[in-house]
Amino acid sequence: MNVPFLIAKRYFFSRKKRNIISIISNIAMIGVAVGSAALIIVLSVFNGLEDLIRKIYSSFDPDLKITVVEGKSFETDTEFMNRIRNMPGVVVVSEVIEDNALLRYNDKQMVVKVKGVSENFFQQNDIPQSIVEGHSELIYNDTYHALIGRGVQYQLSIRPNNQFVPLQFLYPRNVKFNPLNPEGSFNSLNITPGGIFAIERQYDDAYVFVPLNFAEELLEYGRRRTALEIKVDQGYKVEQVKRSLQELLGAEFKVLNSDEQHTSLLRAVKVEKLFVFITFAFILFIASLNIFFSLSMLVIDKKKDIAILASMGATANTIRNIFLLEGALVALIGAAYGLTLGMLICNLQQAFGLVSMGMATSVVEAYPVKMEIEDFIFTGLAIIVITLLVSIRPARKAAAMSVTENL
Numbered sequence: 001m002n003v004p005f006l007i008a009k010r011y012f013f014s015r016k017k018r019n020i021i022s023i024i025s026n027i028a029m030i031g032v033a034v035g036s037a038a039l040i041i042v043l044s045v046f047n048g049l050e051d052l053i054r055k056i057y058s059s060f061d062p063d064l065k066i067t068v069v070e071g072k073s074f075e076t077d078t079e080f081m082n083r084i085r086n087m088p089g090v091v092v093v094s095e096v097i098e099d100n101a102l103l104r105y106n107d108k109q110m111v112v113k114v115k116g117v118s119e120n121f122f123q124q125n126d127i128p129q130s131i132v133e134g135h136s137e138l139i140y141n142d143t144y145h146a147l148i149g150r151g152v153q154y155q156l157s158i159r160p161n162n163q164f165v166p167l168q169f170l171y172p173r174n175v176k177f178n179p180l181n182p183e184g185s186f187n188s189l190n191i192t193p194g195g196i197f198a199i200e201r202q203y204d205d206a207y208v209f210v211p212l213n214f215a216e217e218l219l220e221y222g223r224r225r226t227a228l229e230i231k232v233d234q235g236y237k238v239e240q241v242k243r244s245l246q247e248l249l250g251a252e253f254k255v256l257n258s259d260e261q262h263t264s265l266l267r268a269v270k271v272e273k274l275f276v277f278i279t280f281a282f283i284l285f286i287a288s289l290n291i292f293f294s295l296s297m298l299v300i301d302k303k304k305d306i307a308i309l310a311s312m313g314a315t316a317n318t319i320r321n322i323f324l325l326e327g328a329l330v331a332l333i334g335a336a337y338g339l340t341l342g343m344l345i346c347n348l349q350q351a352f353g354l355v356s357m358g359m360a361t362s363v364v365e366a367y368p369v370k371m372e373i374e375d376f377i378f379t380g381l382a383i384i385v386i387t388l389l390v391s392i393r394p395a396r397k398a399a400a401m402s403v404t405e406n407l
Contacts, residue, residue: 048368
């Protein structure tokens with residue numbers, strides 16, 4: 001039988017009078033409950049935002065993306081492409097040429113990202129489902145068409161499927177600039193606007209999709225490609241196919257999974273989550289100082305009990321453990337209420353969207369939340385460490401009390 005625990009439990013549950021010690025203990029319990037609930041809610045919101053980012057970009061990004069380590073493009077040939085296509089787990093390989101170009105429409109112009117893609121490109125993403133106006137075909141009625149981001153459309157006032165006013169792309173040629181003929185220093189090609197897509201603002205405000213052959217001619221890339229985008233077959237693990245491709249291609253190439261294609265953004269979310277955890281853990285520590293005060297006062301109030309226990313043979317460790325367990329009871333009961341409350345609020349947010357984003361242009365109406373077991377574990381560990389820090393001094397003070405002075 002654990003005697004220190006039984007005594008600590010008796011001290012905690014047998015307070016018949018609402019004295020100042022009981023009030024401070026209850027305040028400490030409420031503080032721990034509120035702090036732990038807030039920590040779980042905020043961490044779950046960051047998890048939800050991270051998950052939302054992945055979902056948004058999944059409609060645009062491939063399972064794997066091959067790029068070159070140095071430079072921005074690399075040579076391809078039939079043998080090179082066949083080696084990749086024949087790799088187990090690779091079901092679709094899309095060729096991509098991406099570069100900046102000047103886009104003119106009527107009397108307006110802006111710099112956009114031209115992304116030339118092969119015909120199988122839309123087999124591995126949901127971009128056709130993101131078309132809000134026009135059609136999704138890049139080759140329509142034997143004519144090249146472009147898919148334009150909604151932000152680009154707004155900037156240039158583009159009307160899709162207007163055969164009379166084409167999009168004009170200009171790209172600098174690899175020749176010496178001639179001031180007498182500045183237009184001769186640029187490649188210029190026209191294409192019909194076909195459809196308008198709306199994925200995410202980063203893409204909507206910058207990207208224009210065109211057929212691969214059109215991009216080859218405009219940008220003078222020939223057989224060079226800026227990337228190869230790969231869809232992994234069902235039944236194969238993305239990381240397994242990634243390792244196989246990296247071994248095949250060698251150190252000159254990078255094979256990126258979906259997270260690695262947005263490393264900086266996801267890292268920023270994780271860093272913010274870490275700093276939020278540290279901040280809320282500090283707030284939780286401040287709230288837990290009430291445990292220190294309540295234990296310090298309890299030690300004074302129970303001086304005679306401590307002296308009697310010591311005279312009956314209780315060791316200093318036993319007395320110290322009584323008050324450590326007393327602090328643990330206050331903190332853990334408060335944490336249990338807080339974690340339960342945090343879980344309840346997160347479930348309500350998931351089901352009913354109680355707190356909205358407050359922006360008409362937001363991707364989702366309400367703040368996304370996603371609970372992860374790791375957050376509960378780390379919150380629990382933080383509470384244990386904080387409880388130990390605030391309880392150890394009063395417990396040591398109780399263990400060091402003189403028996404003769406308090407009998």
